[in-house]
Amino acid sequence: MLLATAAYVVCLVGIILMYIWYAPEPTCLLNIFFITWTLVLLQLMTSVSLHPKVNAGILTPGLMGLYIVFICWFAIRSEPAGTSCNKKADDSTKTDWLTIISFVIAVLAMVIATFSTGIDSKCFQFRKDETESEDDVPYGYGFFHFVFATGAMYFGMLLIGWNTHQSMRRFTIDVGWASTWVRIVNEWIAVCVYLWMLVAPIIWESI
Incomplete structure (x- = not known):
């Protein structure tokens, strides 16, 4: 309960700060949206999580709320400089410790995600009636390298910046x-996946 309450408080504070920083005027319709x-x-x-048929509690939606608020903040921060609705954009183009830390975290997250996905994806494919030899590995070489290629x-x-036709300023990442829009769509897809994980067992039971 303490973690869930803290997560929701951080989410609400983050949303309020985004309204203050990135939607200072009523004309900032896109950021307000x-x-x-x-x-x-x-x-x-x-x-959905508190629905009687789901009954998943408030901790997981709180943690997911932290994730989508972070993604929304990062998406708006990725807007190019020069707009009156994004006063922080000029600061994001400067060489600061936040840019360096973001770069290091992005590298580490990418390596961890691709390595764990490439290693663990085929562990469940061993059949019970099959005997594993000493040369067997719990993953496929092709899939492992495919995951790392997509990560790279x-x-x-x-x-x-997801666009080869735009010029990137020095020491800027993903602007x-x-x-x-890539980050915003990523946020929406993450919510859809989470909601599907909640309602899928109920749907499959009713079929």
Whole structure:
């Protein structure tokens, strides 16, 4: 309960700060839509999780709320400089410790995600009636290298802002409208996957 309450408090504080920083005027319709829709998605995840048939509690939607608020913040921060609705954009193009730390975290997260996916993806494919030899490995070499290739391509797209036709400023990572929309769509897909994980057991039981 303590962790869930803290997660929701951080989510609400983050949403309020995003309204203050990135939607200072009523004309900032796009940022207002991004932030408001994030708040709606947080409420939707909580409502579905607390439904009597689901009964998943408030901890997991709170943690997912932290994730989508972070993604929304990162998406708006990726907007290019020069807009009155994003006063923090000029600061994001400067060489600071936040940019360096973000780069290091992105590298580590990419390596951990690709390595864990490539290693563990085929562990469940061994059949019980099959005997494993000493030369067997719990993953496929082709799939392992495919995952690392996609991870490398994803990281490369971060460096060019998901758009080869835009010029990236020095010491900037993942800045541009393409990057913004990629992160926003990523947020929406993450919420859809989470909601499906909640309702899928009920749907399959009723079929």
